[in-house]
Amino acid sequence: MTDETGDSAGSDEEGPVDERVDGGDGGDSDADAVPDDSEDAPEDLSIDRFHEALEAEERPVATASEVARRLGTTQAAARDALGALVDRGDVDRLDVEADPVVFYPRDWGALASRERVVVFPKRREIVVDRPTQYTRARLSQFANLVDTTGTEPGTRGYLYRIRQEDVWAAPFDDADALVGALRSVLPRRYEHLEAWVRDQWRRAHRFRLYTHADGYVVLEAASENLMGNVADQHLDDDHLRAPISDTEAWVNEDAVAVVKRALYDAGYPVEDDRDLETGDPVEIDLTTELRDYQQTWVDQFLDRKSGVYVGPPGSGKTVAAIATIAAVGGETLILVPSRELADQWREELLEHSTVDPADIGLYHGGTKEVRPVTIATYQIAGMDRHRSLFDSREWGLICFDEAHHVTAPVYSRTAELQSKHRLGLSATPVSETGSEEEIYTLIGGPIGADWDALFEAGFVQEPEVEIRYVPWRDELAESEYAAADGRERRRVAAENPAKIEELRYLLAAHRDKKALVFVEYLDHGNAIADALDAPFISGETPHHERAELFRRFRAEGADAEDAGDDLDVLVVSRVGDEGIDLPNAELAVVASGLGGSRRQGSQRAGRTMRPTGSALVYVLATRGSSEEEFAQRQMRHLGRKGVRVRETNVAE
Incomplete structure (x- = not known):
């Protein structure tokens, strides 16, 4: 059809x-399976292939002719290959008088517990x-x-x-x-x-945008039918200025983002091959050696001129972004969700590049400096009274840290800067509204190794994630939960008093590890902080106090201990979810906040991901409450990324 x-x-x-x-x-x-193309079974037939043949036969034993039929080979070739498995000790054979020889796996448990893939x-x-x-x-x-x-x-x-x-x-x-x-x-x-x-x-390669020799933007379709039946039907008159040919049209430059999104929604992602602005030059060189996969990210970005670096926390997305800034070589605007991240970006730039400190400007609620490399918060940059300052500068690169913020309405105006190189950074570019496509249409497609590849290579330590279902131990709290509904019921489950006891147990079991405890509600955070005798950082904590507590948490070694300066436990609200660099966090406990997004769950787990050492994440969910489902939903996204998640019922 x-x-x-x-x-x-x-x-x-x-x-x-x-x-x-x-x-x-x-x-x-x-229904449409195609048998293997080979005429002969390989001499080194694997035990897995033999298991597949047994599963297809739906029997624990098979003859050489049955294996040959299932693997698409000759009976003689199958017999020889099975003989090799027998010689290796993986398979046994049984000779029955007057019956064909049958083969069966020596390890029955492997057959019962092996991976099975069923396709519809x-x-x-x-x-x-x-x-x-x-x-x-x-x-x-x-x-x-x-x-x-x-x-x-x-x-x-x-x-x-x-x-x-x-x-x-x-x-x-x-x-x-x-x-x-x-x-x-x-x-x-x-x-x-x-x-x-x-x-x-x-379909993803049927439309493209390119820059005409005279400087204007052209939309090109792969055929006349595509231009007439797709582009003309899904784009408004003010999106295209005039036709150029049967397959090309002059695009209104202010409508580039709208054109890309409209065609994406129609089922045709647009390739963006425009000549993007490079901005005024800025003197900056990278001083840190990139890992091979980071260099691949940068090379792919320079080829595409846009994209989102996708990788787990600890994989070095920020360093790769700094390398990209140096490679583009033009004035750069970096957009971040918080002042803490703005300050952190400045430190990273100074640590990993030769940029002149005088060329770095911070633009947020505390200070407002526009410099060749400017770091601004999404909220400030999106305000009308500040927007003209950013539009007046010829940025060569816009970097969107925690890129999922471009999908939020309050931040969406920053995504209109379509004439620049656009780089996004995100561990999990997913929003609960399912609008990850906005990230890819407004910024660019994903660039990055899958999480599992980085775990296997040893670049990032794979976290051990465990959901712990905590029972009610307080009858009054359980009765309050039963009588509540809606958001109030969610709050009561989140503040289950038994979680404090479980927190004490986990921290005692890992007393040698620096720990972050995540909470959703201020009252719950204060109660846990009092019980653990630990500081609580929330949105109400003044910026200078937050910075000092984060600094003390990062402090390590004998000097920090002698000065009484270090912190082993921090209780944090959502301010700790995104991007804050706490490289020595070895343990994360999510005590509440399970009604949040899948992205939030990944970010909290990601606070313990780094190149070396163990990484532990515990998620506390009140048994028999909606928190069970929320915990599984949040952790499911980690499972998709290759992270193993286990579940435990805490004893009554």
């Missing part, structure tokens, strides 16, 4: 064909039972984690769905590489699914 543009139908997530699925028994999983190609869904870390990391590159089931370690099942936007944003150079990644985790080939993926990839 084709639409008027000549492209395969599918601008909606599910076309008419995809709605005709088999019943819930998984009957469509083999027409629904574009993938169910994985006991997935390996490799499989989860691979799937996170092109699929969306929908749900998880199971509570015991090693038994969790995962449901993934491949959406249009997942294919469009997949970090691959071409459709063949993407399909190769898909095949690497699926049990066999699925022509219908692969064709859909290729079609969606093609």
Whole structure:
């Protein structure tokens, strides 16, 4: 089926064909499977391939002819390969008189507990039972984690769905590489699914913006039909000034962001190949050596001229951004969500580059300086009375730290700066409104290694995450919860008094670690701080006091101890969620705040991620309350990124 543009139908997530699925028994999983192309089984047939043949036979034993049929090879080749497995000790054989020889795995437990992948190609869904870390990391590159089931370690099942936007944003150079990644985790080939993926990839390369020799912006379509049936129908008259040819149109420069978003919503992401401004030159060189993956990020950005560095906290996104500033070489505006981050950015610039301190300006509620490299808060930069100061400077690069803030209405005006190089930084560019597409259309596509690759390479320590379900131990609090509703019920569950006892237990069990305790409510934060004899930092804490407490928490070594200057425990509200660099935090405990977003859960877990040492995250959820679901939802996003999450019921 084709639409008027000549492209395969599918601008909606599910076309008419995809709605005709088999019943819930998984009957469509083999509908378009393609057998292996090889005529002979490899001599080093793996035990996993043998397990796959047994699963296909739905028997714990198989003959050589059955294995040959399932693997698409000859009986002789299968017999030889199985003999090699027998010689290695992975498989046993049983010779029965007057019956064929049967083969079975020596380790039955491996067959029962191994990863299983079931594919529903027409629904574009993938169910994985006991997935390996490799499989989860691979799937996170092109699929969306929908749900998880199971509570015991090693038994969790995962449901993934491949959406249009997942294919469009997949970090691959071409459709063949993407399909190769898909095949690497699926049990066999699925022509219908692969064709859909290729079609969606093609859709992401049908429109582009470029700069005409005379300096104006042109929208180019891959065909006359696309220009007439897609662009003309989805763009208003004031978006395009005039047609240039059957496939090109002169774009109103003020409408570039709107054009990109409108075509994205129509199912056609736009490639942005415009000649962007570089701004007045600024003297800055990087003084820190980049890791290989950081250099790859920078190279990809310079090629694309826009993008979002996506990686876990501790992966060095800020250093990569400073390298990008030096490579672009033009005046730069850095937008951040808080004054603390603005101050931190200034310190990072001075530590990792040769920039002149006099060339760095801070523009927020405390000070207002516009310099060649200016660091401003989103809120200030978006105000009308300050906007003209930023518009008057010829910025060569706009850097959006914690890039998800561009999706919030109060900050959205900063995303109109479409004529500049645009760089975003985010560990988890996801918002609860599902508007991650705004990040990619207004700033640029994702750039970065998947989290799991950084864990495996040892660049970032993978955190150990545990959800601990805490019972009610106070009858009055439990009765108050039962009588409450709505937000009040959520608050009572968050402030379950038993959580303080659990906090004391966890901190005592890890008394050698620097710990952050996250809370949602001021009263709860104050109560925990009093119980633990620890400082509480909230939005009401004066800026200078926050800075001093963060400095003391960072203090390490004998000198800090002798001076009585160091802090081992900090209780923090949402001010600790985003970007604050606390590299020596070894333990994070989320005591409340489970009604927040998935991004918030990832950020809090991320406060313990760094290149070396252990990293522990405990999430406390009141058993039998809505916090159970909230905790699982927040941690599910970490699971998608390759982080293992376990769950524990705390004893009554």
